[in-house]
Amino acid sequence: MPVFIAGFPQLLRFKRTVKTSIFIPTQHHQALHRKDITFAVQRQPTNFKEASEFYISLIKECIASKSIAQVRKIQLHMMGCGFPHLSLGNKLIDAFLKCGGVADARVLFDELPQRHIVVWNSMIAGYVRHNMGEEAIHLYKRMHFEGVFPDDFTLSSVFKVFSDLGLVSEGRQTHGHAVVLGLGASNAFVGSALVDMYAKFGKMRDSRLVADRVVEKDVVLFTALIVGYGQHGEDGEALEVFGSMIKQGVKANDYTFSSVLVSCGNLEDICVGKVVHGLTIKSGFESAIASQTSALTMYSKCGLIDESLRAFELMVTPNLVSWTSLIVGLVHNSRQEIALSKFRQMICSSVTPNSFTLSAALVACSSLAMLDQGKQIHNIIMKLGLDQQKFIGAALVDLYGKCGCVEFARLAYDSLFEIDVVPVNAMMYAYAQSGFGLEALELFYSMKDKGLEPNDVTLVSILSACNNSRFVDEGRRIFSSLRSNQNIKLTQEHYACMVDLLGRAGRLQEAEMLINEVESPDVILWRILLSACRIHGDLAVANRIINRVLELSPRDEGTLVLSSNIYASTGNWAQVLEMKTSMRDARLKKSPAMSWVDIDSTFHTFKAGDWSHPRSKEIKEMLEELSVKVKHLGYVPDTRFILQDLDENEKERSLCYHSERLAIAFSLWRTYQKTTCIRVYKNLRVCGDCHTWIKLVSKVIAREIIARDAKRFHHFKDGFCSCGDYW
DNA sequence: ATAGGGTTAG
Numbered sequence: 001m002p003v004f005i006a007g008f009p010q011l012l013r014f015k016r017t018v019k020t021s022i023f024i025p026t027q028h029h030q031a032l033h034r035k036d037i038t039f040a041v042q043r044q045p046t047n048f049k050e051a052s053e054f055y056i057s058l059i060k061e062c063i064a065s066k067s068i069a070q071v072r073k074i075q076l077h078m079m080g081c082g083f084p085h086l087s088l089g090n091k092l093i094d095a096f097l098k099c100g101g102v103a104d105a106r107v108l109f110d111e112l113p114q115r116h117i118v119v120w121n122s123m124i125a126g127y128v129r130h131n132m133g134e135e136a137i138h139l140y141k142r143m144h145f146e147g148v149f150p151d152d153f154t155l156s157s158v159f160k161v162f163s164d165l166g167l168v169s170e171g172r173q174t175h176g177h178a179v180v181l182g183l184g185a186s187n188a189f190v191g192s193a194l195v196d197m198y199a200k201f202g203k204m205r206d207s208r209l210v211a212d213r214v215v216e217k218d219v220v221l222f223t224a225l226i227v228g229y230g231q232h233g234e235d236g237e238a239l240e241v242f243g244s245m246i247k248q249g250v251k252a253n254d255y256t257f258s259s260v261l262v263s264c265g266n267l268e269d270i271c272v273g274k275v276v277h278g279l280t281i282k283s284g285f286e287s288a289i290a291s292q293t294s295a296l297t298m299y300s301k302c303g304l305i306d307e308s309l310r311a312f313e314l315m316v317t318p319n320l321v322s323w324t325s326l327i328v329g330l331v332h333n334s335r336q337e338i339a340l341s342k343f344r345q346m347i348c349s350s351v352t353p354n355s356f357t358l359s360a361a362l363v364a365c366s367s368l369a370m371l372d373q374g375k376q377i378h379n380i381i382m383k384l385g386l387d388q389q390k391f392i393g394a395a396l397v398d399l400y401g402k403c404g405c406v407e408f409a410r411l412a413y414d415s416l417f418e419i420d421v422v423p424v425n426a427m428m429y430a431y432a433q434s435g436f437g438l439e440a441l442e443l444f445y446s447m448k449d450k451g452l453e454p455n456d457v458t459l460v461s462i463l464s465a466c467n468n469s470r471f472v473d474e475g476r477r478i479f480s481s482l483r484s485n486q487n488i489k490l491t492q493e494h495y496a497c498m499v500d501l502l503g504r505a506g507r508l509q510e511a512e513m514l515i516n517e518v519e520s521p522d523v524i525l526w527r528i529l530l531s532a533c534r535i536h537g538d539l540a541v542a543n544r545i546i547n548r549v550l551e552l553s554p555r556d557e558g559t560l561v562l563s564s565n566i567y568a569s570t571g572n573w574a575q576v577l578e579m580k581t582s583m584r585d586a587r588l589k590k591s592p593a594m595s596w597v598d599i600d601s602t603f604h605t606f607k608a609g610d611w612s613h614p615r616s617k618e619i620k621e622m623l624e625e626l627s628v629k630v631k632h633l634g635y636v637p638d639t640r641f642i643l644q645d646l647d648e649n650e651k652e653r654s655l656c657y658h659s660e661r662l663a664i665a666f667s668l669w670r671t672y673q674k675t676t677c678i679r680v681y682k683n684l685r686v687c688g689d690c691h692t693w694i695k696l697v698s699k700v701i702a703r704e705i706i707a708r709d710a711k712r713f714h715h716f717k718d719g720f721c722s723c724g725d726y727w
Numbered sequence: 728a729t730a731g732g733g734t735t736a737g
Contacts, residue, residue: 255732
């Protein structure tokens with residue numbers, strides 16, 4: 001008969017120094033291994049009670065150190081010593097489950113000659129914790145079959161399975177069973193499981209009904225309800241629940257605060273947000289990481305990005321989610337460059353980004369069209385094996401589309417694992433921006449076959465595609481067929497596309513009628529129509545609109561600039577002066593035209609006639625070289641595009657030094673030996689004369705030039721542009 | 728003896 005009782009004092013002393021495995025003695029007087037909790041055998045067994053107490057304390061240690069191996073060793077030891085280990089079966093099962101050994105637990109479970117309700121509950125809860133809902137349900141059914149009635153413990157686990165697996169009718173049915181058993185809302189555990197389940201099903205009314213029926217509501221139940229409201233966009237309701245919870249004297253904890261702060265952020269309610277944040281600190285959850293993270297998000301959603309940065313600085317050890325929230329917040333507040341530098345810092349502090357972080361970083365790159373940096377992030381994504389993730393896939397399509405790399409966008413699109421409407425929209429928009437109208441239409445019409453419903457963004461994308469490819473009738477047809485679609489809420493953006501489409505095609509009247517359909521139309525719509533008037537030289541309509549718009553908003557910068565340009569292009573210098581005076585009076589400054597190129601991840605920006613770049617000499621030489629060559633191809637400067645009252649010579653010289661030309665010349669100088677394409681970005685539209693000039697330059701240098709202006713991409717190649725001179 | 732709620736996205 002083996003000896004099995006150990007000396008507890010030694011055991012405790014040794015386990016304090018280490019926390020790893022249990023060494024099983026083969027002899028009665030074994031050496032004590034430094035790195036093991038050891039069965040130091042000192043005396044003969046006394047009784048069963050003492051032995052089981054000993055094993056129970058060992059099992060407790062195992063749970064704390066989360067080691068399956070140790071639990072197995074205890075089990076073996078019990079068997080080796082002839083201790084009836086099944087008498088501690090529920091303890092062992094629990095220990096296995098808490099250390100991740102679900103299979104071991106199940107073996108023991110099946111071996112038990114009779115199973116107490118507690119064992120069933122432990123096993124079911126274990127399956128739920130390990131995301132093995134199917135098994136949990138299976139066991140739950142078998143339990144009935146064996147005549148064991150579920151209790152409140154069982155039910156709270158089972159409701160969680162239904163909510164995890166989205167089994168609505170099963171959940172309802174079991175709720176019914178619970179009521180029959182008298183456990184409907186008997187305690188806060190069952191109650192919060194039900195509240196959470198209905199909330200996850202999106203059935204907030206049912207969730208609320210259950211919550212109201214629970215007599216002894218606790219903080220978990222309230223939090224589940226608050227989260228439910230928050231996740232279904234009912235943040236106001238969430239705050240009300242929080243208020244009534246406080247009123248009832250239930251103390252909020254870090255879980256509650258983080259959820260409530262999220263709701264404040266969603267409501268962009270900085271006043272309540274600040275109060276709740278103060279309360280969080282007062283309640284002692286100042287350094288609870290999730291609450292801190294939610295506070296950070298709340299500030300960034302309210303536009304207080306500095307406050308958000310400060311919240312981040314206060315974190316001692318920011319985790320992945322905190323870093324991600326910070327980066328997301330920065331991107332949403334147009335601080336893309338800081339966002340990317342934080343992203344780099346995060347990687348340096350060895351926090352591995354996940355798909356949330358990476359998609360935010362991609363958005364940062366795509367909104368500034370930073371192709372090189374975007375590609376670097378794409379590399380990280382490949383290394384982490386996250387390229388199949390759906391949000392990442394969509395963000396990649398978006399990135400390459402926004403950088404004008406239609407082929408890459410298509411590659412990313414084709415390698416998507418599952419298609420939903422977002423990447424289709426992104427791909428369509430990529431086509432739209434580069435003027436591939438037919439491809440965009442093809443994608444649009446293929447949505448039906450894929451079972452995808454178009455949404456608001458789809459409509460913007462396809463209308464932009466039609467707009468940029470001058471598909472007037474097609475655009476009109478799509479607009480009228482989708483304008484009454486339940487799924488689509490028409491915004492001014494949709495009208496803007498249509499007004500531009502019609503206006504540029506010369507249907508000024510139709511465009512104006514469309515604007516009049518809009519309830520309180522934005523100035524932007526009128527501005528678009530104005531610029532159509534300018535293209536078609538309709539000064540009469542233009543005058544009417546200018547007066548109307550300036551009556552509505554006399555200080556609108558865009559309108560004043562555009563009007564001044566219209567008057568300048570028709571030689572009405574007196575009116576130009578009037579517009580400029582209005583601008584000066586309103587203290588408005590025209591935002592200067594600017595172009596930039598990204599060379600080796602460094603931006604070089606240029607303004608017209610600006611020679612402050614350290615390589616100005618080379619740029620000038622390059623421009624002169626190009627000037628000679630393009631003149632050979634028949635280039636004649638078109639000074640109609642100069643909207644200043646200058647003489648012809650001055651106008652010509654002014655054209656030569658438009659910002660996009662400086663940028664192209666610089667890029668060409670830096671990459672002279674290469675054959676890759678030149679990419680240039682401009683904040684405003686490319687003028688007609690530069691457009692002609694760039695077409696010719698692309699022929700002279702036999703390289704593709706991709707230019708993104710405020711509205712679209714122009715792919716210049718061999719003397720032609722993808723926009724077909726319509727933009 | 729066994730149980731419940733949270734922070735980040737295209």
